[in-house]
Amino acid sequence: MKRDSDISGSMDWTIVMLYMALVILGWLNVFAAVYDEHAKQSIFDLSLNSGRQLLFIAASALIALAITIIDMRFYETFAYVFYGIILVILVMVPVIGKEVGGNKAWIGIGSFGLQPSEFAKCITALALAKYIGSVGFRMENLRNQAMLFIMIGLPMGLILLQKDTGTALVFTSFILVFFREGMSPFLLIVGLCAITIFILTLLIPNPIYLHIAIGVVLLVLIVTGKKKIRRIILLTVGALLISGVIESVDYVVHDVLKPHQQNRIKALINPDADPLGFGWNVTQSKIAIGSGGFWGKGFLKGTQTKFDFVPAQSTDFIFCTIGEEHGWIGSLIVIGLFIALLLRIIFLAERQKNRFTRTYAYSVACIFFFHFAVNIGMTIGLFPVIGIPLPFFSYGGSALWSFTILLFILIKLDAHRGQVLQRI
Amino acid sequence: MNEGRKEIFQIVFVVVGFIFLTKLFFVQVIDDRYAELANSNSILRVVEYPFRGLIKDRNGKLIVYNTPEYDLQVIMKDVRSFDSTAFCNIFHLTRQELRKRFKELKAKKKEYSAVKPMRFLEQLSAEDWARSEDRLDEFPGFYIQARTTRAYTTPALANALGYVSEVSKEQLKQDPAHIYKQGDYIGQSGIESFYEEQLRGKRGIRFRLRDVKGIEKGSFKNGEYDTLSVPGQDLTTSIDLDLQLYGEKLMKGKAGSIVAIEPASGEILSLVSGPSYDPNLLTGKNYSANFKLISTDTLKPLFNRPLMAQYRPGSIFKIAQAMTALQEKVISPETRIVCDRTIIGCHGPHTNEDLRGAIANSCNVYFYTALRRMINQGKANDPFADARIGLNEWDRHIHSFGFGNKLGIDLPNEKSGLIPTPAYYDKAYNNRPWKFSNIYSIAIGEGENLVVPLQMANFAATVANRGFYYIPHLVKGIGKDLKPLSPYTERHYTTIDSANFNIAVDAMQQVVDAGTGQWFAHLSDVVVCGKTGTVQNEPLPDHSVFIAFAPRDKPQIAISVYVENAGQGARAAASIASLMIERYLFKQTRRQYIEDYVLAGKFLD
Structure with missing residues (x-):
């Protein structure tokens, strides 16, 4: 038998290539979002988001490597332990967390901040997969179903307490996984x-x-x-x-509700109702994307996304930069890559012989799908504004690492699919 | 059982992608509206700074107002090549300066923004502004931002008014509600700081449309989304500006303070701190340079003496001692005590006075004895324990006059002074026992006691009111509401019976009619009650102190005057206090020779 750590032969390189393509495009876009032609900046400048994002990407590569080296049984065996630990951390975040932008969702390690809620997604996926994959689990059993909802409800509730509504909503995407695994x-x-x-x-x-x-x-x-x-x-x-x-x-x-609260909700549904207030982001975002035309203005040539017209333009509204600089063609490529990634994950899921890995794979697909659909949906005004990142494109370490971990655990488990006993 | 569910997922993913691309096709390719909006670069947010509230004196005379000020702002991305010679001419710059200014802006990494307006030149003069107004369209990217800065009708009252300056980084951090933005003005001390919330008003925002060249094309949607700025509320102070100016004139060249209070309301009529500065120095263009000068001045003009200077109370404290002793019934007004100067030093020709005489002659021995009787009332057998009980009682009375604590005036940085408590002595003596013989110097207002001039004026007002005071305050009306803040409408009673105050009033009248105050503080046509104090300050000359109120019945003004290093209280301080009373009650100076004497300032000769 081959050494457990060397899986390069059985790894699904298609998905790895898709991952790398998205990460590199993401990095270039983070640079485009902060680029200022007067300032003669370098993409590697560590005082810029793009320079820091490169460090995050390098760290991601290390994380990916580590995941492929660790024994595959590790993830299933310790799924509940991780789940317990992350719950404890989430409980502690409001106490020990530091405040960033009005909510305490970060824990600081020195000058460095991590967002535990990002990692909770991945760990919850593992725990759910282990539970669904366990012997004796039956989706028709109401008690088992209730347990599943408790398992997503706990981290969701704790994240809601940190006022991070966007990330909390991501957990609803697990319901789709339950559906795949037999829920009515x-x-x-x-x-x-x-x-x-x-x-x-x-x-x-x-x-x-x-x-x-x-x-x-x-x-x-x-x-x-x-x-x-x-x-x-x-x-x-x-x-x-x-x-x-x-x-x-x-x-x-x-x-x-008072009138201003009504407006807020209406603007959430229909940004045009309040173009300068709550709809400001979406209006500006649409102007930016719309001005890109078919071919786009060219890399670093955008004007709308350079000048802070669009708020949170490196993070939640990063898709504007693509829309403006690369036009409809660029959007097509990025959306095409995401759909390809999602379909590939489903493909991997369906070829698994054990229920744990399949459930986990579906969780990964659903999490990515939720982020993809909600984020792009809100930038083009099809969805209320909910602040969640676009995978691999939005600036930030925690999100990138969390998506990398999600995906590479799947790649690792998939690479060993031949070694596990059928348990479906 | 789960047949076909995989396909549902695949279909949903593809359909969502398809929907996105369709929507994007409409937004990006079919609909030209967005491209146009982007080209016009549409909407500019213009901040409208509110007018800060005005500050007036008690008779409605204006003290602080606003003058317009114009900053030249730049939005870097809109700047096109322009005629730099013309630009330099208009704004009085050399080409090097212009280039340097651009470089400086770029060097500010964090604050630099290509789209947000940045300040290019600060506080243009009115002429520069007028000259630039109609030529500004030659310089795309440059805008004038109008706002107001503070101006003062007189050079008086600087320390009480405080000043306004740009909000600091620390203050921005401590602003959780994000009321302030960088570059905003905020009250930094005095009334400007204490009443910041009332004075500041609310910023407005106007949305303007601009075309490709950055020229404004009117308001966005007819101003539907604009918010108007809301001016701050005006403040009516209790200051009598004439009296204030007169007080500042008298204190010119002297270090010290004058605090005058209307006893019936606690309203401060004048609050003089010497040396002071002209508040107009801390506004406008030269703020930074002047602030550096003033804050490093060795005479400390920013030190607000009426609230912050802590002095030993001196003989004036004997009035408080007398009333405490009367209240505790350890003496009566008729009690006579032989002035045995072997116990403690004394001064003046007196031998065996009753209480009124002892106050008028400021007899140290009398009050030493009175305090000993008070501290050692024999409530415990152990002399140490007895002293502790006695001192506790004494503290209760003295604190009720407002000594030893911050009074709570509507100004920041008030000091509390010091009235020693048993806990204080425990600490001072390292928890070794102490008794009367260790602490007796508090009897005559020396020792550990410290008071600030405001507390002394408040004490004079308390005696004038025969036993209560209102917390002294400077603002009697906010906006249209002619009431002070609620803490200033509540009477504070002392622990002393009102009847006992009549003894103090008698004695204080005697001080001015026949005692130490008769030469400088006595006024015709009005009965003045006062008390001199001379605060030892070795090796420098003593501080001259005087408190007074007048008229004796229905008093209209209570006052404390401190003149540092000016010798006896009977001279400098008594002269100034009586001149102030005269000015307030009779609106004139009737004793020119006293004013000349004060203005000459040679009190030690």
Whole structure:
């Protein structure tokens, strides 16, 4: 048998190449976002984000290497231990953490800060995979399901306490993994409906229209379907319930919330409602991306993303730089790379022989997907502004390392897929 | 069972990517609006600085107001090549200076920004501003930012008013609500600092549209999103500006302070600190240079003596001692004590005085004996324990006059003075026992006691009120609300019965009518009550101190005067105090020779 640490032969190089391509493009973009033609800066300048990002990338390479050398059984064996440790750290962060930008989500080691919530994603993924992959686990068992929700709820709640709503929301992406592993789609459908109804209530000023729409849908369903009494009663009760929910959301939004809070929520859904206040970021972001045209303005030639028009332009709004400097073609390439990465992860997931690795792989896919969809969605105004990074592109060490660890544990586990007993 | 779920994932991923690319295609390729908006570079945020509140005196005379000030700002990315000769002519720069200025801006790594306005030239003169106004469009990227700076109608009251300057880095760090931005002004001391919240107002923001050349094309959406600046609230102080100016004139060339209070309200009528400076020096362009000069001046003009200078109280303290002893019933007004000068030194021709006489003659032996009776009341057999009980009682009374603690005036940096407590002596004697013989010097206002001039004026006001005071304060009205802040509307009673104060009032009248105050402090047509004090200050000459209030009934003014190194209280301080009272009550100087004497300032001859 080959030495455990040498997996270069069985490693999935496609995914590694995709990773490297994204990281390098990300680095160049971080430079473009801070570049100032008057200042004659170098991309390696450590006082710039790009110079520091290069250090983070170098550290990522070391982390990736370390992950491939460590025994593959390590991750599954200690998954619960890590989970326990990260919970303790998350509890302690509000106490020992240092404040960055209004919330205490960082712990300092000397002058250096780490965001434990970033690592919680990866560790929770391992713990969930271990639980789902354990002997005797059955998704149909309600107790097992409840346990899964507790496992994502604990870190999520603790991260919410740090007021890092964006990262906390990432944990909802695990529900998709449960779905893949056999959870009934009922919950997903109900959740989607609830969100749709909530958003519609906010967007449509007079709820009467919604009630009428529901009535019409109800009538259509009754007329077109089988005309059984039981079915008609069920549909009517359902429609009444939905109407009730609409009324209560409407009441909360219009009567309990103060006008400025209403605006905030509306701007979240529809940035055009308040282009200089809460919609400022998205307006500026759209101007920047829109000005890129088909071919873009060229590397380092952007004007909108240079001049602080777009806030948080190196971090959450980094996609603007791509849109502006590389146009639609650049966006196509970056989005194409992300989709390729996601599909490749699914491909790896599906070729696993054991449930632990497959579940973990799906978690990785769903986390990346959530970040990708929400981040780009918000920069182009398709999604409310939620501050989460775009993997490999947003400036910052903790996020980059967390994504690297996520991906390379998968690569490591996949490389050894031939050595594990089938346990599905 | 989970058939087809993999495909759902794949489809969702691809569909989302497709949706993004479609939306991007619309935003980037089909819709030209965004490209246009980017070209016009659209929206500029212009900060509108609020007017800081004005400060007026008690009669509505203006003390502090605002004058406009113009900064030249630059937005680097908008700068195009321009006629630098014309630019230099307008702003009185040499080409080297212009080049240096650009270099300096670039050197500020952290603050440098290509898009945010940065200050290029500070505080243009009104002429420069007027000249540059209509030619500014020749210099794209340069803008005028108007704001206001403080100006003062008189050179008086500098230390009480404080000054305003740019907010410091430390202050920015301690501003969790992010009210201030770099470059904002903030009150740094005095009233400007204490009432910062009321004075500062609120910044406004206007959104302006600009075209490709950076020229403004009017407001964005008709100003729908603009917020107007909200001016700060005006303050009405209790200062009588005429009296204040007169006091500053009298204190010219002297070190010391004058504090005058209206006893019935606690309002401060004048607050003089000598030496002082002209507040106009700490505004505008020359702030930094002048601040350096003033803050390093060996005469310490920034040291606000009425609040910060701590002196031993001297003989004046004997009034407080007398009332404490009366309250504790260890003496009565008729108690006579033989002036046995072998116990403690004394002065003046007196031998066996009652309480009023002892105050008028400032008899050391009398108050030494009175304090001994108070400290050693025989409430415990052990003399050490007895002294502790006695001193505790004494402290309770003395503190109730406002001594030993900060009074809580509406100015920063007030000092508390010192009234020794049993704990203080425990520490001073390293927890070895102490008794009356160790602490007796507090009896005559020497020893460990320290007071600040404000407390002394407040003491005079307390006696004038026969037993209570309002915390002295400078601001009697905020905005349209003609009330001071709530702490200043509450009466503070001493632990002494009002009747006992009448003895003190009698004695203080006697001081001015027939005692140490008769030569310099006596006024015709009004009964002045006062007490002189001479604070030992070896090896330098003594400090001259005088407190007084007038008229005896329904007093309108209570005052404390400190003149450092000016000898007896009966001369310098008594003269100044009586001139101030005269000016306030009669609006004139009736004894020109006393004023001349004070202005000449030769008190030690």
